[in-house]
Structures are given as structure tokens and as C-alpha cells.
Amino acid sequence: MSYEVLARRWRPQTFDDVVGHAHAVTALRNAIELGRLPHALLLCGPRGVGKTTLARIIARGLNCEQGPTASPCGSCDPCREIAAGTSLDVQEVDAASNTGVDSVREIRESVRYAAAPGRHRIFIIDEVHMLSTAAFNALLKTLEEPPPRSLFVLATTDPQKIPATVLSRVQRFDLKTLPAAEVLGRLLEIARAEELEIPESVLRALVREGGGSVRDSLTLLDRLTSGLGAKISEAEAAAVLDLIDRRVVVAIVEPVLAGDPGQALLALRAALERGIEPSRLAADLLAELRDLLVARLVEDPGALIDAAPEEVEAIRERASAHAPETLQQLFRVLLTRNQDLAHAPRPDHVLEMAVARLASLPGAEDIGRLLARLDALDGGGPSRPGPAGGGEGGGRARGGRAAAGTARAGASAGPPAAQARRRSPEAEAKQRKQAREHPKVREVIEALDAELVEVRLPRGTEGA
Ligand SMILES: Nc1ncnc2c1ncn2[C@@H]1O[C@H](COP(=O)(O)OP(=O)(O)OP(=O)(O)O)[C@@H](O)[C@H]1O
Ligand SMILES: [Mg+2]
Ligand SMILES: [Zn+2]
Structure with missing residues (x-):
């Protein structure tokens, strides 16, 4: 038959x-x-x-x-x-x-x-x-x-x-492409009726890859069952469909956000060695930064992020440690570099440079912290965080980035324990707001923006 x-x-x-x-x-x-x-x-x-x-x-x-x-x-x-x-x-x-x-x-x-x-x-x-x-x-x-x-x-x-x-x-x-939730519902129904043992996370990946077409998602499911039978694990599915596990992406993005270029490069190389195309990886890195930003800005991001509820919660948790401005900035820089990938003789090297650059960009909070420190050295008001005080806001994951920023400023860093201490969200927000409005910060941000322009310029002038 x-x-x-x-x-x-x-x-x-x-x-x-x-x-x-x-x-x-x-x-x-x-x-x-x-x-x-x-x-x-x-x-x-x-x-x-x-x-x-x-x-x-x-x-x-x-x-x-x-x-x-x-x-x-x-x-x-x-x-x-x-x-x-x-x-x-x-x-x-x-x-x-x-x-x-x-x-x-x-x-x-x-x-x-x-x-x-x-x-x-x-x-x-x-x-x-x-x-x-x-x-x-x-x-x-x-x-x-x-x-x-x-x-x-x-x-x-x-x-x-x-x-x-x-x-x-x-x-x-x-007729429009179908919302992810609707396609997922159909896949769950079909998987149940076909008595497939398949994790929901895999079905979600099929929905993502299908891009809103039920047929495309079902065709991918066929590919899985014809290769693997009725019992399908996440790892097997990822191998057959050449999917990128979110963990691979997170392993790169986390050190980037923590300001650790070395670790970010190692994670990137590990991903590339698994045979993942640089351009696909770059697209997924962008998607991850986008999801983090959405999770940071939207109270209940479930409807905007294409992932299981537990995963959305994990994204929210990771996002909470970072300023929206930082995430946006990283996204923009990566997007700009991403355009170079297609034409590069070694796209993997371009991506490495991009990731290293991302991990070394000063974050918005670091600039704020730096200025607060400068103010304190100048004898600024008591509301400013002191060098070793509780002023190392910005959250856990950003310890690396904060330390790098401080070292660059030539001021002495506080003990690691102090860096790990957290401030209230209100205080953090206030500090960030103050920092953003500070003329020096403006200058730095403008300089960063200027860098983006510089990166774009050579390509714009190529054709001329
Ligand atoms: N809205 C839907 N609800 C449930 N299943 C669907 C839906 N759309 C497509 N499918 C599934 O995809 C298969 C193909 O759908 P269909 O042939 O209707 O697509 P189509 O829009 O005519 O595509 P094409 O443009 O390629 O002809 C269906 O047999 C069904 O299994
Ligand atoms: Mg048709
Ligand atoms: Zn009839």
C-alpha cells in the first residue's frame, strides 16, 4: 500500500x-x-x-x-x-x-x-x-x-x-497565512490522531518553519515520521530538519549581553561546527534579540513570541536584566553587519567579527554607571552610587559588561559581591533615564550611531 x-x-x-x-x-x-x-x-x-x-x-x-x-x-x-x-x-x-x-x-x-x-x-x-x-x-x-x-x-x-x-x-x-497558534492546534490534533510521540516543542518548530502554511508544516512532519517513525525526540527532529535549537542561540547571546566576547566566540564556533549556516544563525540571533526586547517591553509577551509558555517565561527572565536600549542597539548593529554576510568570502568570519563587536559594545546602563562613577569622583551628590556601593545595577547577566566598562573608565571596580547586588527596578529606571539625558551619554550614543553610518557608507559608495 x-x-x-x-x-x-x-x-x-x-x-x-x-x-x-x-x-x-x-x-x-x-x-x-x-x-x-x-x-x-x-x-x-x-x-x-x-x-x-x-x-x-x-x-x-x-x-x-x-x-x-x-x-x-x-x-x-x-x-x-x-x-x-x-x-x-x-x-x-x-x-x-x-x-x-x-x-x-x-x-x-x-x-x-x-x-x-x-x-x-x-x-x-x-x-x-x-x-x-x-x-x-x-x-x-x-x-x-x-x-x-x-x-x-x-x-x-x-x-x-x-x-x-x-x-x-x-x-x-x-486568505492569509495562518497564525502560529492555529497551525499548532491542527498539528497537535493530527499528531494525537496519528498516535505520534512527538514533543510540542518540535511541533512548534514545524509551525515556525512552515511560515503559516499548514501544508508546509505537515510536509515537514511527514519528513520526520518517514525518517524516524512515530516516536520523535527533540534532538532527532533537530538533526533531520536542520533546525537550530534555541539553546544554541542563547549560548551565544548570553555572553554577548554579559560583555564576554571570548565566550561568545567560542559558542559561535561550536554552533558553526554543527554545520549551521552563518546566515541562518545570524537570522536566529536577530530573532532572539527581538524576542528579548519584546519580552522586556510587553507586560504579557506570550502572544508576540512564538514559543511555549515556559520558554516565554525563560525569555522574560533573561530579558529582565537588560535595558531595552541595549537590546535595540545590539539588534541594529547586528542587522547592519548581517548585510555583509551574503557577499563575504567567509561569512562565518564576518559573523564572528559581528558577535565580537556586539559583545564589546558598551551597554546603555554601563554608560550610565560610568557617568555616575565620574560624578562620584567629582564629588557628586549622595544619590549617586559610590564606587564600591550598591550602585552596580543592571542585573546579574551584565556583570561582565559592567566590569569591562568600569575598567575602561580607569576607576576601581567594586568587589564582585557588590556588583552582583541589585537595585530596585525604579531606581534602575531612574538611573537609566538620568544617564540617557546626560550630555556625555548623548555624545557616546551619537558616536555609536556614527559608527553604524560608517559601516554602511562603503557599501553605499561602492556602486557610485
Ligand atoms: N486552513 C486549513 N485548515 C486545515 N488544514 C489545512 C488548511 N490549509 C491547508 N491545510 C492542509 O494543507 C493541505 C493543502 O491545502 P490546500 O491544497 O487547500 O492548499 P492551497 O491553498 O490550495 O495551496 P496551493 O496554493 O499550493 O494550491 C490540505 O490538504 C490540508 O491538509
Ligand atoms: Mg491549491
Ligand atoms: Zn453528502
Whole structure:
């Protein structure tokens, strides 16, 4: 027996099984129930989000023996024939492989035969944007004078390529890529029904890689099960799909944030030696910095971060030790360097330089701390933290960065224990605010920004 891929086996047979697209689904359901379905529909949307699926459900809804109904029974002859693709009333044309006028002529020929009593004739034209101009013109005539009880469902990933004359004769539905939570829900359901032993973290990774397409995520799941069987561990999945474990990324980002370039470089090299592409790794480093920033700024970041709740909590915990400005700054610097990766003879070296640079950038808090220290040396007010006092704010993970900053300032660093001591969040925020407004800090920040400009300049002038 040949294996039926998951995406096929799990094609929704009713509107209830369709994930997402609430707008389109509700409108189509109502239209069928009320007998108000227009005679031509256009379903637009990226690949694998349910266009063909919806077209077939509509066909069943119209031709089900209980129908027209928004809840086709699934067991009558028409329902089963449509599911199996053998119904004579439903004609599917793949415009991608039949771009010419002949395929449309064929449709027009067959349109002339009336549907059997109580039935509709449904023409599904997939990838309709691929039709030639002549074919579109031929189609127009049919759309203008549709025979009774006929329905045209046009589907496309590229609505811009469809002539306005066609657009004006169809009712259009736009399907979007699906939210991660919805795809995950579907994968969990399918994994349970298929009795797969697979961690949710792996399914989440499949959702991420699928980019909002249910089919793409299911195809990846097929790849896992065909290689590994029904029992799949996180490590095995990562190896098969070439996924980057978040821990690999965290191992690099943490020393960067702690101001430890040596450790960051070692972690980076370890990741590269696992065969991870520098450009993918850079993208994941950027994503991690983005997640940290979001977690730092948003009270309940769960909806904005694509990870399991425990993981979101861990990200929040890591983020709490860093100023949003620092995270933003690191993101920007990495993004700028990232653009060099594509053209470099050794992208891994470019990434190393970028990571080393990131780990050596002074953070926003360090500048504040430095200035506070300078003020204290100048005999500043008592509210300023003293050299060995409780002023080593900024949090645990930033000890390394703080120490480096202090050494650079030429002032004596406090004992490590004092550095580990934490200040209240309010005091920290106040200190940071003061620091940001300080003219010297402005100067440093402007200098850093100037550096970004310098980095960009050579490329801008290259073409000139
Ligand atoms: N919204 C959805 N809900 C549930 N499953 C879906 C959904 N969209 C896609 N799928 C799954 O993906 C498979 C492919 O979907 P479908 O053929 O409808 O995609 P499509 O939008 O027509 O893609 P293409 O543009 O590549 O033709 C389905 O068989 C089903 O398993
Ligand atoms: Mg399709
Ligand atoms: Zn039926």
C-alpha cells in the first residue's frame, strides 16, 4: 500500500475542520445556506493555506444529497466522489500546467452540458493567474453568461496577475497565512490522531518553519515520521530538519549581553561546527534579540513570541536584566553587519567579527554607571552610587559588561559581591533615564550611531 502524505490524508472535509480564515468561512457558509452563492469565486492566498480545500468543501456543500448545505454529510455518493476526486460534476483544472486557451475551451464545452437534477457543476481552476491572455478572454465569456447551477471557483497565489476584467466578475476572498497558534492546534490534533510521540516543542518548530502554511508544516512532519517513525525526540527532529535549537542561540547571546566576547566566540564556533549556516544563525540571533526586547517591553509577551509558555517565561527572565536600549542597539548593529554576510568570502568570519563587536559594545546602563562613577569622583551628590556601593545595577547577566566598562573608565571596580547586588527596578529606571539625558551619554550614543553610518557608507559608495 502506498503511503498517503499527511497533508492529503488530513485535508479538511467540512468547514468545521478548516483552521482559521474565519471571515471567508463564515461568509461562504452563509452564502451556501441562504442560496446566495455567486456564480464565480476567487480565492487568493499563499500556498498551502486551504484554497483548494475550500473549493472542494463548497462543491460538496452544493452537491451533497442533503444539500445545498454548509455541513455536507460526507457519506452520500456525491460527497464521497468529490472527496475522492471522481465526481463528474466537479472539474478541476490546473492552470499551471494547462495555460493555453484549450483548457478553457474544454471547460466551455463541458459547461454546455447541464448538471444532473439537484446538482451543480463546479469548475475549480487552480493557479488561475497562469492562464494566457487568450485563455483569460475565453474564460471571460463563460463568466459573463454562466449556465444555471454552475459555479466557478478560481484559486490563485498571485491575484495581481489576474486581469481587472476577470476580477470585476468574481467575488474575491483573501486568505492569509495562518497564525502560529492555529497551525499548532491542527498539528497537535493530527499528531494525537496519528498516535505520534512527538514533543510540542518540535511541533512548534514545524509551525515556525512552515511560515503559516499548514501544508508546509505537515510536509515537514511527514519528513520526520518517514525518517524516524512515530516516536520523535527533540534532538532527532533537530538533526533531520536542520533546525537550530534555541539553546544554541542563547549560548551565544548570553555572553554577548554579559560583555564576554571570548565566550561568545567560542559558542559561535561550536554552533558553526554543527554545520549551521552563518546566515541562518545570524537570522536566529536577530530573532532572539527581538524576542528579548519584546519580552522586556510587553507586560504579557506570550502572544508576540512564538514559543511555549515556559520558554516565554525563560525569555522574560533573561530579558529582565537588560535595558531595552541595549537590546535595540545590539539588534541594529547586528542587522547592519548581517548585510555583509551574503557577499563575504567567509561569512562565518564576518559573523564572528559581528558577535565580537556586539559583545564589546558598551551597554546603555554601563554608560550610565560610568557617568555616575565620574560624578562620584567629582564629588557628586549622595544619590549617586559610590564606587564600591550598591550602585552596580543592571542585573546579574551584565556583570561582565559592567566590569569591562568600569575598567575602561580607569576607576576601581567594586568587589564582585557588590556588583552582583541589585537595585530596585525604579531606581534602575531612574538611573537609566538620568544617564540617557546626560550630555556625555548623548555624545557616546551619537558616536555609536556614527559608527553604524560608517559601516554602511562603503557599501553605499561602492556602486557610485
Ligand atoms: N486552513 C486549513 N485548515 C486545515 N488544514 C489545512 C488548511 N490549509 C491547508 N491545510 C492542509 O494543507 C493541505 C493543502 O491545502 P490546500 O491544497 O487547500 O492548499 P492551497 O491553498 O490550495 O495551496 P496551493 O496554493 O499550493 O494550491 C490540505 O490538504 C490540508 O491538509
Ligand atoms: Mg491549491
Ligand atoms: Zn453528502
